[in-house]
Amino acid sequence: MVTLSGRVLGEAGILPGATVAVPVLSAGVTADEQGNYSLSLPAGRYQVVVSFIGYQTVKRDLNLRNSQQLDFRLAPAGNELGEVVVEASGTLEQKQQSTQMSVERLTATEAKLLPALFGEVDILKTLQLKPGVQNGGEGTSGLFVRGGSADQNLVLVDDAVVYNPNHLFGLFSVFNSDAVQSVDLYKGGFPAQFGGRLSSVVDVKLREGNNQKLGVTGGLGLISSRLTVEGPLKKNKGAFLVSGRRTYFDIFTRRINQLNEGDPDFNPIPDYYFYDFNAKANYTLGEKDRVYLSGYYGQDKFGFNSTGGFNFNFNWGNAVASARWNHVFSPRLYANTSASFTHYKYEIANKLDQFSFNLSSTIRDYTLKTDFEYTPNERHTVRFGAMGTQHRFGVGRLKAGSTDGRLSFGDDVGYDGQEGALYATDNFRASDRWQLEGGLRLTGFRSGTDAYAGLEPRAAARYTLSPKLTLKANYALMYQYLHLVTNSGASLPTDIWYPSRLSVKPQRSQQVSAGASFLFAGGQWLLTNEVYYKWAKNQVDFRDGAQLFVNPDLDAEFLFGKGFAYGNEIYLEKKTGRTTGWVGYTLSWTKRRFPAQRGTSGINNGELFYPTYDRRHNLTVVGLHQLSKRVNLTGSFTLSSGNPTTLPLARFIFQDIYGDDASAVPVYPNRNGYRLAAYHRMDLGVVWKMKPTRWFTESDLTFSIYNAYNRRNPYFVFFDQVKNEDESQVIGYRARQVSLFPVIPSVTYNFKF
Template sequence: MLFTAPAYAQTFNVSGYIKDASESGPLVGATVAVHEQNSGTITDAEGFYTLSLPPGKHTLEASYLGYQNTSRTITITNTDKKVNLILDAATNELTEVQVEAFSARQKLNDTRMGVEFLASRDAKLLPALMGEVDLMKVLQLKPGVQSGTEGSSGLFVRGGSADQNLVLLDNALLYNPSHLLGFFSTFNSDAVKSVELYKGGFPAEFGGRLSSVVDVRLQEGNYDEVKVSGGLGLISSRLTVEGPVAKDKASFIFSGRRTYLDVFTRMINKMEADNADFNPIPDYYFYDLNGKLTYKINKRDELSVSSYYGHDSFGFNDEDFRFGFDWGNRIANISWQHKFNSHFYMRTSANTTSYQYNISNKIDSYSLGLSSSIRDVGFKTDFDLLLSKEHSLKFGAMATRHAFSVGRVTYDSDDDTQDYGGGSNYKATEFGTYISDDYQVNALLSFNYGMRFSGFNSSGKTYLALEPRASAKYSLNENLSVKASYASMMQYLHLVSNSGASMPTDIWFPSTKGTKPQRSQQTSAGVNYIFGHGKYLFSNELYYKWMHRQIDFKDGANLFINDNLENEFLFGKGESYGNEIYLEKLKGRTTGWIGYTLSWAYRQFEGINGGRRFPTSFDRRHDLSIVLLHKLNKRLHLTAAFVYGTGNAYSLPVARFAFQDIEGDAATIVPIYADRNSFRLASYHRLDLGAVLKLKPKHGESDLTFSVYNVYNRRNPYFVYFEQVRNSDRDETLGFRAKQVSLFPVVPSVTYNFKF
């Protein structure tokens, strides 16, 4: 609850769902308030709310971004009451455009800290790379969240690495949330209802990662009529079909997306096949499929089945050399929700998820293959119990069975075939249970505190841990609140990589006797302030996070063909700290926000950098985002996004020495490196512009979305390498020249979106 009602001798529970009138789906994070009682709450992930009110006549008012407010007057006598509320889309939709669905008042009074809520429908307003809306990239525009490199959809949250984010899709774990080698996320904006990001003050129900939780919820299908929506873009198209299976009882939604870059590259390769100087273009495409069925069994029970399948394929093929690389995620989830009564309900789900990649190449008569995978079967149950108007309990349990196949290599030639096992196959069990209490002391002070007990068993070794969580909010006045939080997190699965980025060739590895689980502790404190008659929201958060048993590789480690990969690990510690400042304009024809982060992120290992701490590759001193959205008229909306960031830290050789054997062969040149990550790439900055033009079709809705990525053609660095400067006459090396590689120049795009 956001506010606490005055004390009464007796109160009763008012509960129900807030739903979209046109789509019949639940609205997550909608506000339900009773202003005369100074009482209110927000809906949960299922669109469900509960209020405690005294007997008498009360007016419920429900509101949600992009919808018309609705109110209902009810009379409470001597029993609990169920009230469902339906919201219609606003006829002047986008009059007040903002990407964050939580209202300023909700942010001010919510006990939780470091939470960002994103609704899919609002993310589609922002400029997009190649016209492909990416929810993860919108999150990167928030303070405390950084991208790894140009085009990357990976998240680096408050000094954590990309693998330290818990990414959930309808409660099922997603291991690699990216397409196109990290340039796009796996989330189809048409299939996603909402994304909630926790940067700190983690609720006790989440565990298994150190730095953040990304909770993604899929759309429910329409219960009243069949609807079709989609979009046609320059590099990809998407299509969504939804409708009732049984009116007001059961619904379905299916959504698919595919790129077609491979169609054009194959045509070019075919046309240039006879050109001896032509180098074939690699073949690449990705596609993903989402589906969800929802069945309302009765007033108390609801059953849903959801699934996801994503696949990426990259290949190169000519007469002498063939290379293939494919990877993907698969998820299936079944969920049952049961209401015991108006103040006690349960959500139980079972799921299976898998991630794998395969690499194959062939040179003449020799071929080499590499693969790795992880497969899970999981179970989770959560209970919500409203004890009183002061106490709201959450408790539950989870268990997951993991199966790992670590870096298997196959070698094949015309006269020989061998299979090398890089490491071993592992099986592991992860489990946890939790309890938390949302305690409203009075109208000014509230707490959320809880405990998570987690465990992990693999290879005969069992780890157990307690993970306390706590946060508090105090309202200094109706427009100003201060907050503080503490969270302890454990991570039992490790993405072993010396790149620091969540690329598909990295290997997931379990905690074993020789590889202990990682742990983080984070404290944060902040202030939230509403001013300008509710037009502006200002927040400032300070955080400090320390991490234990961080993993990296020894220099020269053998990553793939290795029967004992643990021998290549190094274990160390890390710390990160910073200040996140956020200013958002919430009302008017022009809205948007400014986010700024000042931060530091370090790691320290005995066997690296002489034992001295060093900045991580994603350490970024300054990170600035400016987002503007302007409603020019009812049909045309303009958007702009500017980002600036300190260049990523990286290592370069500071000198080289050459040695030559006694026979006088060509000299071998060996680079000499200074401290790790002691250099910085050039600063990163970019301006994107966009426009959404609403069309007037005879049936349904449609629009044209225009985007220009990197308007002033800034050649931002992707990486730096050295090329030799040679004297061709004497066949000798004169020196080395640093060269920068950039990915994207200015990229215009247009997408046609439709719905009928």
Template sequence: MNYSYKLLHRFGSSGVPLIWKGAHAFRLFFLSCLFFGFTGFLHAQNVTLSGTVRSKTSGETIIGTTVAIPSLTKGGYTDAYGFYSITLPSSGDSIEIRYLISGYKTEARKIVLDKDIRIDVELDDISLDEVEITANSVQEELNSTQMSVSRITVAEAKKLPALFGEVDIIKTLQLKPGVSAGSEGNSGIYVRGGGADQNLILLDNTVLYNPNHLFGFFSTFNSDAVKTAEIYKGGFPSQYGGRLSSVIDVKLKEGNRRKFSGSGGLGLIASRLTLEGPIVKDKASFMISGRRTYADIITRGINNLNSDNDNFNPIPDYFFYDLNGKVNYELSDKDQLFLSGYLGRDRFQFSDDNFNFNFDWGNTNANLRWNHFFNQKFYVNTSLSYTDYEYVIANRFDEFSFEIGSKISDGAMRTDFTWLPNSKHTVRFGASGIHHRFVVGRLEASGGEQDSVFNFDAGDVYYGMEWGAYISDDIEFNDKFKLNLGLRATAFQDFTWLYNDPEPRADSTFYGFLEPRASLKYSLTNNVSIKASYARMAQYLHLVANSGTTLPTDIWYPSTRRVPPQSSQQVAAGVSIGIGENYLLTNEVYYKWLENQIDFKDGANLFVNDDLEAEFVFGRGWAYGNEFYIEKTRGKLTGWIGYSLAWSLRQFNDSIRNGETDLANVINDGEPFFARNDKRHDISVVAIYSLPRTWSYFLKNKVGWPFKKLKEITVSGAWDFRSGAAYTQAPGFFPYFGEGFLTTLTGQGNAPGNPAGPISFTPDFTNRNNARLPDYHKLDLAMTMAFKPKWGETELIISAYNAYNRRNAFFVFIDTRTNDDGVPVGFQGRLVSLFPIIPSFSWNFKF
């Protein structure tokens, strides 16, 4: 067989050519597909037990339900769509099947397994007074080949303290080991030493490019609309690709199929309302959810009150809102349609008589998914989606105006097949295509009457296609040993020429990757499993951001001829130990290699720059560490302790690539340096405690109003410690006299713009990320009182963010030190914090 790979370059760490050009490499991929396919026929015929698990109250599908057949010591789990399918040996005997998941009553069914059978199950919700907070299933963690994954439910997140009382799923994920936050209060996520742009964030299978509101202090996910969230830190399933460091998969609620219901809340900064209900009972339902902040209503009122005061400076308006919607319709027993969408906007505006400044940013996305069952062992999900992220800064001064902005918009189609040929295999395969459009650094300016004085625009538009195809097989060799093998093939074509020039260019860029994935589980005992995984990932999009925090003005940029794709390889190994039924302990070690990492030249100009690529510097990175995690999953007291010990480094030395030193493309003299998000120790301690019933009984019966309808009190706390992030601090300074200093002082004249003094002192930066911010730690506390009035349920949540009022660093800067006469005598580091202790309350309702 003659594979004529045209190599662009090799990877030093593996020596294996994995970047290729040309269609031949797809042969290897499809041969692999055939291999996986054939293995499915090597087993005797069995019977298949399948079905969907739903909530009896809402009719919504339930993800992650354990389906156990104790007599056969077999089982499975419902997938992201609430579906399960288990192949079992045929038997004429009656066997019992149990359906278990936290928050629902366990359901048991008895059947005779003599033919394929479909059992759709509805589980009763556990009512408020029976609440037993549980988290991940210990058994699921022990049995699955998947490692490096954390799941949270909204119910879990809602019990935890939140900044300004605004529940934030992303911030809850930041409390898991290996997942680190950016600066104080920031929703940016850094996973296992990766960058903020290396997270694939999916909302109902559609990419969300900017998951932040309010400059990163809140995420775009409205907790009332979200059903579950998962984060994969390694061992990535083959169906995911396009980012190097993590996959955050958020699923929206589908809507109550049984009755009209609503939920919402009032918080310190925002209010929420969610409505859901059947369109056709048990066939179709809808869910719509909205959230909006209201600080601008107050600031507008203040501005109006002071409108006659000439000395009053108006307060700028700021607000954000987001809307989530979802409709589903069951066309038949085998077909179901889902349509979901998201619209979120942040708006900052300021205006007076002559001046108007508007800064808008936000995401829009929509997804249409068709779920089709060929049979109990074979089903497919096909979706069409659109997503965009845009920011616009519009500025008007008298007759002059300018507008700058950037936008990325995608149209995508993907299809995902799941095939369960027998009890030993779960095969998944599929393909996707994404059309990207990037508007980079758009600038439009005009001025004068009818734009007569000047009128011009600038900026670049790029187009690209990203393809992916994958296959994986979860193979159960025996009760102890499971192996998941997968292969993903991806490619990216720069299509900008197609839109700008009808003739294809010879140098049109095409990149491709083969991304093997593997993970295995071996059960040493019923309660101890060891796991290992390998994953290779490729990323064709890059976020151009020149600061340590994510900002709305960060620009997504495609791979081009001069900008190669990023790639990574990660190996991880770990052990999972179930301690009794209530505790789960895991420990994982990992090592990750990162190639073609992007940074920027010193002093790079990234704002409205027509030649951004000239500012890029390419290098490599590596990260490694150990993550320890122990979780109590059941009982009145639940929670976890996580500890990660990690290192993350980067090296930008172009001479490695080209064989000669190009100083313009070297950072830190080409020597390795710690990544900004390198945080040696990260500890989180999270506890949720459901107070004994005597507390609520006492308040209800002895105190009375307002506790008449009190059902339960839960208290929670989260303590988080992170080593200080690395940042670049000049170790020295030198005087900068300027061009006119001596000529003026000596009476020799001066040139304009070069006044004599005062001289300035210029920081002498040497090494990148050579200093550390102070360690970060804080304790958040919350108390949730759940009430059950006749019309529904309510919750009053009282919380304290940063309860012991720690001054954590948002950033540090250098201030001038002066003597008693006000004369500068030196420099002093100053730390700026954002949040002191912040008490807050919010009130939630459900009917």
């Protein structure tokens, strides 16, 4: 046997998911996340076919006498007019043939075609259109995967963890679509190389940059602009990419404030903006060594400076960096070793005259990780590796003081933690019909004197009933040693990460899923159906009125419970032809139970309750149609059951002590007992590719209409007082439903030169 190995590259970097096949042997593999492939073959002459949708297929005749390394470079399939090419996320056949199930891959190119809120393309929000994935509320980018909460997603960008992947309270994710190559979302059947979170892995890969020529791409949008510069460090050897984006609400609000200066009735609008930068560089040191450097830095800034001398500043953001070394020991063995750093911090600073108040929280990780892939023969692919992380949890730091020194108090609550893992997994092609994968991940965590360890078995199987029909099943056990301290359903920048220590034990989940994939219409359509059941223990919530900020005894505020989630996901997908898209339907249940404990009656009096992201039905339809070489029409439709929410069942009059107005106090006897009205929305878009000009080699106008038929979807419901004409008397109460976004048209101009 000989081994053919190497990388598959496109115009602007690697092509994960590209197929390298030898048709005469019915053998083939797909390139991994780094674009690497490895194929074991008997020595001989073969035609090797390398393909990836959106790119021209390469066929090459090879005489393989010895193992050989060979990189394939595919050219885009576009024509002279530069039509919009859907760089699809792997072929349907690859998806059907893989042992891996419960994974969704999406490229930034696909996401960019779809209509988006305010025209801001957000690859995480696009993932919400996939079955099994729910959003946390109108317009937010949080992912709730198969009954898991948003903090149970492991969000990685080029191997480094991102702790708060949101801007503006979750309305936008931190991922700039110009810098992103693709994202893989694992909903279940987690490969053993991933761990640390219960519900999903969101694996974001940044683009590598064009190693052939210097280029600039950018976009002017309704609320932000983007600019990306990329080019070769050395032609065919290495490339760089630098991308930045900034919103400009603050420019308008400052102008409004200036215009109203001096008006005593005008309350100045606080400043708010966010920006982020992505950078990546890669360099081929030799035939066997490549290095990659990736970085992200982003900040949200909110500020208010009153003329009365009161200053309020609230800043938050992530800094992420990773360095990766890819070494090929032999065509059968290669390794990826990375060192990464991630840091998230929020800081609130108030100042009034001589008094100041500062509150902040951080989490910082240093991680070393190595992953090996070994292909001893054509039947086995073995992966193994290890990782270790040094965590620093700056749970809360408060400092209050005055310049005269009479006021001075504060606290600093922080912990260290060490997390480690070893794993090994083997993908065994037992026969033409059976493919099995078994893996084991040993994990451990320590914080102070508290230490925990866990064994995480992973298993997957694929059985090919016919070339068109495959059956798959998997099982995964996951531990999560980090917990998000939040008392809100939303992703707030003030959410804190807390280690497993003292009474706060690691969270644990187990998931089984099974499914069938049916490829039909000549491989143009893929129908998959998956059922899953997930059960979890040591789920965390917090007691009512919990003191979450700067609390040295924070673990006493936790409540622990169990979680259950099960459902069925149907997914029909078409990736080739002028019309592409998908239809997904999910029928699911998510439940939690927090019994009486720690002097409380638990949550919902210990009874089962539905978390806010439980949706019984969820239907998504996404369509992309290439009307002409210049015009693409896109649309998406979402219909889902309303989310559970907590409404007060009763009220009482509370007069309070001296001088305070009487008020109605709501009584909330149970959690999430009311379900909001169903949610449905249609978004429409047109991408109009313009002719190349002297200045721009490519440019397009992307029109989006968010919520095209102006549906008033429920965001939340509250109870309001009805008053008499002079507003002196309450004459009744009413329920009010608040919606967030009406129809929102937007246009974005994107360019490339």
